Structure formats: structure tokens, C-alpha cells
Amino acid sequence: MTQNAMDSTAAPLYPIREVSRLTGVNSVTLRAWERRYGLIRPQRTPKGHRLYARDDIERVERILQWLNRGVPVSQVRELLDQPESVETPAPQMGDWVSQRQHLIHAVDTLDLGRLETLFNQSLALYPVGLCVTELWQPTIEQLEERWGDQFGASLQRRMLETFLRTRIGTRIYHANQLSNAEEILVAKLPEDPSGFWALLTGLAASGAGYRVQLIDGELPFSEFPMAVDRLGVKALLLASGQAERGDVIRRQLPRLAEQAGVPVCLAGPVARIRASDFENTDVDVLGEDMNQALSRLRSLIDKNAR
Incomplete structure (x- = not known):
């Protein structure tokens, strides 16, 4: 996995295509989560290309867990920012x-x-x-x-x-x-x-x-x-x-x-x-x-x- 990283001297960073492959979330959706809801905040190269750390990938996986429970994407951010000890809410299928x-x-x-x-x-x-x-x-x-x-x-x-x-x-x-x-x-x-x-x-x-x-x-x-x-x-x-x-x-x-x-x-x-x-x-x-x-x-x- 690290061979795809952009910087082998520090914590590895991954381009958006690799993050899409690892998580199963297409690049259009990853960009929408960033722009519209601020769910992820990738780093940028000098030319503006997105680079994702391992923490970003883990955050995407947590987003998927909430979505699979029926939580609307608009409500995911507040749940991600809560301490992990907070009780998991019941699924919300209204969306x-x-x-x-x-x-x-x-x-x-x-x-x-x-x-x-x-x-x-x-x-x-x-x-x-x-x-x-x-x-x-x-x-x-x-x-x-x-x-x-x-x-x-x-x-x-x-x-x-x-x-x-x-x-x-x-x-x-x-x-x-x-x-x-x-x-x-x-x-x-x-x-x-x-x-x-x-x-x-x-x-x-x-x-x-x-x-x-x-x-x-x-x-x-x-x-x-x-x-x-x-x-x-x-x-x-x-x-x-x-x-x-x-x-x-x-x-x-x-x-x-x-x-x-x-x-x-x-x-x-x-x-x-x-x-x-x-x-x-x-x-x-x-x-x-x-x-x-x-x-x-x-x-x-x-x-x-x-």
C-alpha cells in the first residue's frame, strides 16, 4: 500500500484515485463530502491535487459506517466530531x-x-x-x-x-x-x-x-x-x-x-x-x-x- 504513497520519508499520503480504490467511494462523492459538508479535509499539492493521509481514509470508513446505519449525510459531521464514548444513536431512515x-x-x-x-x-x-x-x-x-x-x-x-x-x-x-x-x-x-x-x-x-x-x-x-x-x-x-x-x-x-x-x-x-x-x-x-x-x-x- 505504501508504494502508492506520495512521500516515503513521512507519513504516507494517497491521491484521490487510490483513496477511492481503498474505500469504494468514488472521487466525485469524496469531493462532494469535502466541499458541501466539510467531512474530510485533504492536503493539497502546490498544483492543487488532493492528498489524503491514513487518518483521512479511516474517517471515510467511519462516514460509511454512519451512512450504512441510515444517518443522512448532512448529519454525519456532528457525529464524527463526538467522542467515541458517546452512545451510538439509533438508525435514522427518514432521509x-x-x-x-x-x-x-x-x-x-x-x-x-x-x-x-x-x-x-x-x-x-x-x-x-x-x-x-x-x-x-x-x-x-x-x-x-x-x-x-x-x-x-x-x-x-x-x-x-x-x-x-x-x-x-x-x-x-x-x-x-x-x-x-x-x-x-x-x-x-x-x-x-x-x-x-x-x-x-x-x-x-x-x-x-x-x-x-x-x-x-x-x-x-x-x-x-x-x-x-x-x-x-x-x-x-x-x-x-x-x-x-x-x-x-x-x-x-x-x-x-x-x-x-x-x-x-x-x-x-x-x-x-x-x-x-x-x-x-x-x-x-x-x-x-x-x-x-x-x-x-x-x-x-x-x-x-x-
């Missing part, structure tokens, strides 16, 4: 609840400007994985429960689908240019009409540092092995918010897992609904929580590489 309500209202009213602001703001202030699990997944679930046969539901669904496809695709594209990590393939299963869960899986995986190839549309199962081979990916992640058809679950997915040559994994609600169907197959069920799913994926890729 996430409020953000979900704002998102749902923006979708209800087809307010694309507001949706854009909320999307960019959330991903600037919070780690991507936390945004997915605490904001976007619950929001999508609430919307899908409400839509049903509701008048205007198709318009709202397609508007949100188009918005997320464009914004998430753009984020993944730019993140891929900066990453030299393993590449993975993310796609939706046939019964998921909107592909929301594949989009969220791709966003979370990109935020975790993977290079992501996102197939935006349905691909025949027979062509996935060729896609894996030609693209050189290290894993295939399939996502859905639906239970999926019995023939897909019992025959096509297990057959694909035998042929692919890399881990074939399930994420999203389908992983919870159908977990028991894959107990004696080569399909890896990662679960519905994206952070936990990606943690499991890391061990599967490492195991397959041996």
Missing part, C-alpha cells in the same frame, strides 16, 4: 424515506428534470451500492407494486425505463474507461418486462469497480456462451424482478451454467423467489441485496480463476 418519496412523485408527475436532479444528487453524495440498496431498489419495488393496471402506469414505467437505461448506460460507459478490473456481463431474464433489475445490477457492479457489459434487451440463452467467450468476461449476472417461467428455471439456466465456463449468477428478486430451485445446480444464487451479491461474486470469480 432515505424522503428521497424515495421524492423519486416516486417525480415518476408520478413525469417530471424528468426533477428525476435527473435526484439521480445525480444521490450518486454524488452516497456510494453507488448504498444508493442502489437503500434508494433505487425500494423505489422500484414500490412503483411495481402500485402500477398493476393503474391508468398511466405504462407511460410511467416506460419513461423511467428510458431514463435509467440512458443514465446508467452512460455512467457504466465512462466508468469502464477508467477501470482495468475484471469484466462481467449483465443481462435481464425473459419475464422481466422493463429490465430495471438488470440496470440496477449493472450500476451496482460498476460502482463496485467491475467493468460491465450490459445487454440491454433479451438474448437467447443459446447465445450467452458465445457472448461470454467473445467478450472474455469473468462472470455472467442475470437479473429479474419476476419469478420467471418454470422451463427457464429448471432447464435453461442450469444448462447454461454447465456450458458457460464462468460463474452464472442470479440477482434481484428472482434470486429470493427461486433460491430453492437451484440447490443442486451450477447456478449461483447471489441474492437480492446488491452489496451482498457483489461480495459473493468476488469469491466466485476468484475461485473460478484458480
